[in-house]
Amino acid sequence: MSRPHTLDTADLLPRRRRDWLFALGVTIVSTVVVLAIVGPYVGPYDPTMTTPNVSMPPPSLSEIPGLFGAWVSGSLEAPPHWMGTDASGFDVFSRVIAAPRTDLVIALVANGLSLLVGVFLGLIAGYYRNAATELMMRVSDVMQSFPVFISAMVLVALAGRSTTNIVIALAFVYTPIYVRLTRAEVMSQKVRGFVEAARALGNTELSIAIRHVLPNSLTPALIQASVTIGFAILLTAGLSFVGAGVRPPTPEWGLMISTGANQIILGEWWPSVFPGIAISLTVFGFAVLGNALERRYDAS
Amino acid sequence: MHREAAAVSERPEARAARAVLSVENLVVGYPVAGRMVKPVDGLSFRVHEREVVGLIGDAGSGKSTAALALLGLARAPGKILGGRVDFEGRDLLKLPDAEIRAIRGRDIGIIVQNPRSSLNPMLRVGKQIGYAYQAHNEANAATARRKAVEMLRMVGINDPESRAEAYAHELSGGMAQRALIAMALSSRPKLLIADEPTSGLDVTIQAQFLDEMWNTVQRTGSAILLITQELGTLANYCDRVLVLHEGRIVEDAPVKQFFADPQHPYSQQILKLQRERGTSLGLPPIYTGTKPLLATRDLRKTFAVRHTKKLIQAVDKVSLQIGRGETLGLVGESGSGKTTVGRCLLRLLEPSAGSVVFDGADLVKLPPTDMRRYRSKLQIVFQDPFDSLNPRWTIRQILTEPLDLHTELSTSEKRRRAEELIDLVDLDRTLLERKPRGLGAGALQRINIARALACNPEFIVLDEPTSVLSPRARVGLIELLVRLQKELGISYLFISHDLTTVRYLCHKVSVMYLGQIVETGTVEQVFSRPRHPYSQALLSAHLFPDPSNRRVDQSIPAALEGEIPSPIDLPHGCYLASRCPHVVDECRATPQRLEPVGEGQEVRCWRAAKGDIQAFGGVHG
Numbered sequence: 001m002s003r004p005h006t007l008d009t010a011d012l013l014p015r016r017r018r019d020w021l022f023a024l025g026v027t028i029v030s031t032v033v034v035l036a037i038v039g040p041y042v043g044p045y046d047p048t049m050t051t052p053n054v055s056m057p058p059p060s061l062s063e064i065p066g067l068f069g070a071w072v073s074g075s076l077e078a079p080p081h082w083m084g085t086d087a088s089g090f091d092v093f094s095r096v097i098a099a100p101r102t103d104l105v106i107a108l109v110a111n112g113l114s115l116l117v118g119v120f121l122g123l124i125a126g127y128y129r130n131a132a133t134e135l136m137m138r139v140s141d142v143m144q145s146f147p148v149f150i151s152a153m154v155l156v157a158l159a160g161r162s163t164t165n166i167v168i169a170l171a172f173v174y175t176p177i178y179v180r181l182t183r184a185e186v187m188s189q190k191v192r193g194f195v196e197a198a199r200a201l202g203n204t205e206l207s208i209a210i211r212h213v214l215p216n217s218l219t220p221a222l223i224q225a226s227v228t229i230g231f232a233i234l235l236t237a238g239l240s241f242v243g244a245g246v247r248p249p250t251p252e253w254g255l256m257i258s259t260g261a262n263q264i265i266l267g268e269w270w271p272s273v274f275p276g277i278a279i280s281l282t283v284f285g286f287a288v289l290g291n292a293l294e295r296r297y298d299a300s
Numbered sequence: 301m302h303r304e305a306a307a308v309s310e311r312p313e314a315r316a317a318r319a320v321l322s323v324e325n326l327v328v329g330y331p332v333a334g335r336m337v338k339p340v341d342g343l344s345f346r347v348h349e350r351e352v353v354g355l356i357g358d359a360g361s362g363k364s365t366a367a368l369a370l371l372g373l374a375r376a377p378g379k380i381l382g383g384r385v386d387f388e389g390r391d392l393l394k395l396p397d398a399e400i401r402a403i404r405g406r407d408i409g410i411i412v413q414n415p416r417s418s419l420n421p422m423l424r425v426g427k428q429i430g431y432a433y434q435a436h437n438e439a440n441a442a443t444a445r446r447k448a449v450e451m452l453r454m455v456g457i458n459d460p461e462s463r464a465e466a467y468a469h470e471l472s473g474g475m476a477q478r479a480l481i482a483m484a485l486s487s488r489p490k491l492l493i494a495d496e497p498t499s500g501l502d503v504t505i506q507a508q509f510l511d512e513m514w515n516t517v518q519r520t521g522s523a524i525l526l527i528t529q530e531l532g533t534l535a536n537y538c539d540r541v542l543v544l545h546e547g548r549i550v551e552d553a554p555v556k557q558f559f560a561d562p563q564h565p566y567s568q569q570i571l572k573l574q575r576e577r578g579t580s581l582g583l584p585p586i587y588t589g590t591k592p593l594l595a596t597r598d599l600r601k602t603f604a605v606r607h608t609k610k611l612i613q614a615v616d617k618v619s620l621q622i623g624r625g626e627t628l629g630l631v632g633e634s635g636s637g638k639t640t641v642g643r644c645l646l647r648l649l650e651p652s653a654g655s656v657v658f659d660g661a662d663l664v665k666l667p668p669t670d671m672r673r674y675r676s677k678l679q680i681v682f683q684d685p686f687d688s689l690n691p692r693w694t695i696r697q698i699l700t701e702p703l704d705l706h707t708e709l710s711t712s713e714k715r716r717r718a719e720e721l722i723d724l725v726d727l728d729r730t731l732l733e734r735k736p737r738g739l740g741a742g743a744l745q746r747i748n749i750a751r752a753l754a755c756n757p758e759f760i761v762l763d764e765p766t767s768v769l770s771p772r773a774r775v776g777l778i779e780l781l782v783r784l785q786k787e788l789g790i791s792y793l794f795i796s797h798d799l800t801t802v803r804y805l806c807h808k809v810s811v812m813y814l815g816q817i818v819e820t821g822t823v824e825q826v827f828s829r830p831r832h833p834y835s836q837a838l839l840s841a842h843l844f845p846d847p848s849n850r851r852v853d854q855s856i857p858a859a860l861e862g863e864i865p866s867p868i869d870l871p872h873g874c875y876l877a878s879r880c881p882h883v884v885d886e887c888r889a890t891p892q893r894l895e896p897v898g899e900g901q902e903v904r905c906w907r908a909a910k911g912d913i914q915a916f917g918g919v920h921g
Contacts, residue, residue, distance in 0.1 A: 194691075196648055200648060
């Protein structure tokens, strides 16, 4: 019983570790967001133009400080290739930092779309339980029973390899997640006392659903969105990797890994490994942020 | 404010007793935002041998924290910062872990809140009790089992050998609790700490449980520290009362002295209604001779059982009448259908049959749009004040919502009305800009009432509005409801299982059992001369906060035995027949009707109507 207490459960969790992870998540995510805005312009080379240096390895760790000094003092005629160049002569570093423009924008737009559609459908499915909404849930079961990657690949293959189609395919495969999450939350919120109170006050069902139930049912979907953005980036990259994604020479992590992969047996690891690290970090950042948000939500 | 001289119990065998537990200056702190909050701050008290000590306090007064700290425990990251807990001459706080573990459970038994969920669902009851015994005693499995059966017998379970083989879910609520007492007492602890062991239980089970605990302890010779928020529990079972307020004992007195002459302002506040009854509380008189404001006729509500064609009969032909400015109490145990009646009146649930006539209009027949208009006149306040306010809205938004729906007031008029409403329920205007989170149950329930009052309703359903409140907030809310009725002339339907509150607040009362009203009358009639056997059982099980008429000092007529019939397969005759001490063959054969027994009192029992059943003494004072 004794619900109002001077103590909060949030205060009972180890605070320092939680905040440290949260800070890390925020740092990674904000870096990716900044790069999505300015990335294509701040790199030392144009990310879509080849250079005469083909398959040039990155400088070794010991060379970096000297090279950096020389670059800053302006004594080099061309900026160094920090991450080397690939088999076509593209500067890997410039492309790695330009790629969020493609990856993040696709992931964000796709997620925004699926969040919007998913929350709307979830609200309807959770608030009005009838044959139509049950059918909708079964359809989304079927959609979810296919692996996300396969569904997305097939959709892009059928509709054609354009950015718009990739966005739509991603939105399509992620929508059922939001439908399900929102529906579950709506179902638990709609039986709460304040909903019954709203009905007793004379609200219409529609206004109860939109004004009372919806705002209180958004949190799980919003937390999920943070994690899903990370995975959507991974999926975008994956599609490009198998050739169902954006077209070259668009700077995109999956595409870079894919084109670099042919050279790996020759010992040229850098065109693939650097974008690989970038993807891992990004997905990790979004996941950590999502977890931190979730824990905060649970604690409240 | 301590009254150490008076601290010894009134019971003769305890008078010369020595202290089993002696707590001195106990402090427990939690770091919150860089500083220490101390829910227990300088706690000192004693519990003597064979003594039942009640510890009462508001939510957040540190009761449960204190109970844990007595065992040397604190919820992380809390810490016991100082003090002594002397048990049998040893300071528990200084003992090594292994020794204090041996004491917990063996010498100090514990019963926590919600006994039902404290049993492991995967273990047979006998096994569990046996394990508890083996944890502290050298015993092989056979001895432990024998011991378990013996304990089950001692707590009054019939056929303990076969019950020991049962799993928790196979026991009824009352039996599960007895099993828990058996477990806590299996190694005959010197002290039993019971932390609100009956919160959320029905009155009859609550009384059974406490009776059982009290009786068992009389046999084992343990002392009890009984933590509670109920004055009734204190009055009926405790020898001495400790009042915990802001982490300290502010009053320590024998129970009779506590009720007769409380010293601390907090104690005086929670006992206010007991002390002033009949003087200042005075309900407004009822307007007589007018047509009732609201009347139901043969109201029925059935629920379909999933995947079958069977129906649950939740409300069965209920006819109620509530006059203007009148309060009707609707009492009964959980499952009696009283809450469903409240919901049906406002069509929050659609009645299956019958009518609800309000001010001349049958609400059941109204189309939804018209019904919505009526909602400004009929309101409801729910049991859980936390749950019934939208957590994302400010109090101001919450209070203006009904105005948006039902009035054409301008924004500034709505602002003024919200302020009026918050004044009306005695809250501070600064609360208007806050959200419900972080406010206490008492304040939130006042906001719920203010919202219900926004459009000047004529009728409010109060669905157990005081049941989750702490003692002080409860007193305040009852006073508020009476004052509002006096000032605004509202009618209430007060749904509650708490007969003490019903007696303060209601003019008339209806008793429900299995969806039917079994007795209706004025509060005076039903409380002092209950006719129906069920009303009699309900009243005799209720713990009235009156230490001069303690339950443990008298032989109480046996509580109703037997199983409650399932609301899916109700018997043809009287619904109480399977449990009634006055049952004869004819009761099982004939469906019972409400029969007038004079002066407006009605009773659904042909034997009572005929005068065959002795009206038991009832409740005085």
